[in-house]
Amino acid sequence: MSLKLEDIPFEEGVQKGIENDFMRQAVSGAQGRFRAGRLKQAQELGNWEDWRKLGEEIRTHTVNHIDFYLHQLSEQVEKRGGHVYFAETAEEANSYIKQVIQTKNAKKIVKSKSMVTEEIGLNDALAETGTEVVESDLGEWILQLEGDHPSHIVTPALHKNKEQIRKTFAQKRGYTGSSEPEELAAFARKQLRSDFLQADVGITGCNFAIAESGTITLVTNEGNADMVWTVPDTLITVMGMERIVPTWEEMEVLVGLLTRSAVGQKLTSYITAYTGCREEDEIDGPNDYHLVIVDNGRSNALGTEFQAALHCIRCGSCINVCPVYRHIGGHAYNSVYPGPIGAVLTPVLDGYDDHKDLPYASSLCGACTEACPVRIPLHEMLVLHRQKIVENGDTPFAEKMMMKGVGMWGGSPFVYKMSTKLAHSALKPWTKDETIENGPGPLKAWTAVRNLAAPPKQSFRSWFENRKKDGEN
Amino acid sequence: MKVSLFITCISDIMFPNVGKNTVEILERLGCEVDFPTLQTCCGQPAYNSGYLEEAKGSMKQMIRAFKDAEYVVGPSGSCVGMIREYPHVFKGDSEWEKPAQELAAKTFELTQFIVDVLGVKDVGSTFKGKVTYHPSCHMTRILGVKDAPKILLQNVKGIEFVELPSGEDCCGFGGTFSVKKPEISAEMVKEKSRHVTETGAEYLVGGDMGCLMNIGGRMQREGKNVKVIHISEILNTHN
Numbered sequence: 149m150s151l152k153l154e155d156i157p158f159e160e161g162v163q164k165g166i167e168n169d170f171m172r173q174a175v176s177g178a179q180g181r182f183r184a185g186r187l188k189q190a191q192e193l194g195n196w197e198d199w200r201k202l203g204e205e206i207r208t209h210t211v212n213h214i215d216f217y218l219h220q221l222s223e224q225v226e227k228r229g230g231h232v233y234f235a236e237t238a239e240e241a242n243s244y245i246k247q248v249i250q251t252k253n254a255k256k257i258v259k260s261k262s263m264v265t266e267e268i269g270l271n272d273a274l275a276e277t278g279t280e281v282v283e284s285d286l287g288e289w290i291l292q293l294e295g296d297h298p299s300h301i302v303t304p305a306l307h308k309n310k311e312q313i314r315k316t317f318a319q320k321r322g323y324t325g326s327s328e329p330e331e332l333a334a335f336a337r338k339q340l341r342s343d344f345l346q347a348d349v350g351i352t353g354c355n356f357a358i359a360e361s362g363t364i365t366l367v368t369n370e371g372n373a374d375m376v377w378t379v380p381d382t383l384i385t386v387m388g389m390e391r392i393v394p395t396w397e398e399m400e401v402l403v404g405l406l407t408r409s410a411v412g413q414k415l416t417s418y419i420t421a422y423t424g425c426r427e428e429d430e431i432d433g434p435n436d437y438h439l440v441i442v443d444n445g446r447s448n449a450l451g452t453e454f455q456a457a458l459h460c461i462r463c464g465s466c467i468n469v470c471p472v473y474r475h476i477g478g479h480a481y482n483s484v485y486p487g488p489i490g491a492v493l494t495p496v497l498d499g500y501d502d503h504k505d506l507p508y509a510s511s512l513c514g515a516c517t518e519a520c521p522v523r524i525p526l527h528e529m530l531v532l533h534r535q536k537i538v539e540n541g542d543t544p545f546a547e548k549m550m551m552k553g554v555g556m557w558g559g560s561p562f563v564y565k566m567s568t569k570l571a572h573s574a575l576k577p578w579t580k581d582e583t584i585e586n587g588p589g590p591l592k593a594w595t596a597v598r599n600l601a602a603p604p605k606q607s608f609r610s611w612f613e614n615r616k617k618d619g620e621n
Numbered sequence: 622m623k624v625s626l627f628i629t630c631i632s633d634i635m636f637p638n639v640g641k642n643t644v645e646i647l648e649r650l651g652c653e654v655d656f657p658t659l660q661t662c663c664g665q666p667a668y669n670s671g672y673l674e675e676a677k678g679s680m681k682q683m684i685r686a687f688k689d690a691e692y693v694v695g696p697s698g699s700c701v702g703m704i705r706e707y708p709h710v711f712k713g714d715s716e717w718e719k720p721a722q723e724l725a726a727k728t729f730e731l732t733q734f735i736v737d738v739l740g741v742k743d744v745g746s747t748f749k750g751k752v753t754y755h756p757s758c759h760m761t762r763i764l765g766v767k768d769a770p771k772i773l774l775q776n777v778k779g780i781e782f783v784e785l786p787s788g789e790d791c792c793g794f795g796g797t798f799s800v801k802k803p804e805i806s807a808e809m810v811k812e813k814s815r816h817v818t819e820t821g822a823e824y825l826v827g828g829d830m831g832c833l834m835n836i837g838g839r840m841q842r843e844g845k846n847v848k849v850i851h852i853s854e855i856l857n858t859h860n
């Protein structure tokens with residue numbers, strides 16, 4: 149199961165993104181709002197850097213002891229009548245879930261937003277069973293109606309504007325109202341309400357599973373996760389194996405970092421928490437509960453220099469500050485996980501073959517690293533990926549040769565000095581008025597959109613040498 | 622105070638005036654400036670492209686070149702940032718880790734050195750014109766130098782300083798990124814050029830020639846009249 153969305157070359161996706169003015173406007177506006185919100189929240193909270201360090205510590209500790217905490221979690225869930233299934237691959241996870249659905253003879257499934265189910269391609273797998281699956285997160289529902297993919301891990305329909313959404317509702321569900329967000333939301337709410345009441349099975353993702361109590365917690369602004377876990381008789385949680393915290397105390401720290409970083413809110417409107425099966429004195433919740441813990445390549449990162457990628461709490465703030473994402477949009481990454489975290493995580497989970505461009509889709513500006521609430525050194529991990537690709541010998545031949553040259557040049561003061569003498573004449577044929585407008589070889593890509601200042605006759609070192617001589621005379 | 626100039630390959634070959642201005646400023650502030658001629662490039666082009674071994678060759682050469690220096694000062698946040706990363710690159714290397722640490726500890730970016738080490742906030746220059754400043758990514762995020770350049774600029778006599786909107790956004794240079802993913806880089810520099818134009822500034826200044834070469838090249842291509850210059854030029858002007 150590849151994390152790829154479409155079978156097209158990377159450059160094609162980039163071009164599609166760049167040419168999509170609607171999307172770029174929507175993304176740029178949203179980035180501005182999210183960024184301002186996050187900075188305001190960080191300032192209000194105070195000591196933001198200390199909170200980030202605490203977040204990093206919690207994540208590091210938890211992932212370092214992930215076996216212990218997963219064991220504790222599964223014991224607690226089983227104690228509360230739940231079944232726990234460890235899926236090594238996407239296929240294993242999907243077939244377990246399909247089996248549950250088939251045993252229940254389910255007609256309708258409601259889901260709350262979950263990136264891991266996107267990752268394992270659960271909806272496609274469920275389509276084979278003939279069961280109707282309804283996404284209940286508003287953004288996800290819009291995309292489901294359109295057959296589109298999320299372009300952001302927190303706000304999946306970020307690339308859509310309200311007019312596009314009105315059209316989709318009109319075409320797919322006979323909506324006749326305006327493109328006012330309130331009216332659109334009210335319409336969706338009404339439509340989804342009947343789905344909730346009819347569903348036999350609910351499926352949610354998981355923001356933080358609490359190991360000490362076996363509780364699954366979720367943050368939403370729509371409260372849909374509450375409907376998903378309370379109404380249907382059968383409930384399935386799908387979680388990436390690293391989505392875990394030791395106790396409620398750490399959850400409290402991380403959830404504050406998450407909501408502030410994700411959407412610039414102190415807390416989201418709803419924090420949903422449920423534990424195992426319904427108990428006798430409880431009036432809602434499932435009678436049958438399954439927790440599916442997904443590895444799907446995550447173990448690849450354990451004990452390696454990529455382990456910190458598992459610290460991610462999926463807040464999306466690295467995406468919200470990324471200038472590359474702003475210009476090309478989420479789909480251009482051609483992975484379930486877009487943006488800086490996507491560029492880091494996707495090759496870890498899924499290898500380089502399908503995603504070899506991702507580590508290069510960054511200017512290494514470090515805005516992501518600066519924004520990450522759990523201090524994942526994202527841009528450094530992109531360099532690490534590049535190192536792996538070089539080690540594997542998978543870079544283009546011309547680049548290898550050029551870099552060999554660069555290595556010799558930087559490693560030898562003699563060769564380097566020669567280059568300072570030759571640069572001017574070497575580029576002379578392309579130089580006019582001290583400017584190069586149409587450069588040769590690798591400079592072509594540069595001069596396609598910008599001029600290049602030509603190297604002057606005298607390098608700095610030769611000036612300094614002469615100056616010293618003059619001084620001595 | 623003795624200062625060894627780390628010119629950076631880009632200024633050595635392409636923008637020698639940056640070096641000249643840097644030398645003159647430092648001398649005016651009472652430093653004795655020398656230029657270790659064995660220096661080459663900080664290794665960043667190879668390092669950021671994932672060519673670790675090739676990068677290490679450069680890095681070792683830089684460590685050798687500045688072995689005896691008291692202070693190393695360079696007119697680039699990005700290249701100095703790279704040198705500050707050397708200890709991380711050579712971590713666990715019994716031969717090179719220690720010298721890498723020594724070099725990193727004594728290497729400073731020009732404005733950082735003036736403000737933090739020399740304790741000077743006004744270099745006594747005069748410059749007439751409307752100026753905006755691009756805080757380059759590596760200068761601010763990797764090296765952590767945010768205030769020093771602005772402090773120095775704001776104390777220049779005659780200057781009219783305006784903030785650059787969305788200044789913290791990358792200009793799209795990114796070294797080899799600009800030629801490896803040129804379509805994306807192009808959109809980023811176009812946006813930066815738009816922001817610079819919005820300020821109405823006559824001059825765009827910055828502390829990294831890579832970024833300035835990118836923004837300047839784009840603005841020139843667009844026929845914009847903004848002069849793009851390194852901060853050392855303003856700090857060394859007395860008109």
Ligand code: SF4
Pocket residue numbers: 409459460461462463464465466467489516519520521522523524526
């Ligand atoms: S990498 Fe950091 S900033 Fe990006 S989504 Fe994960 S936690 Fe958030």
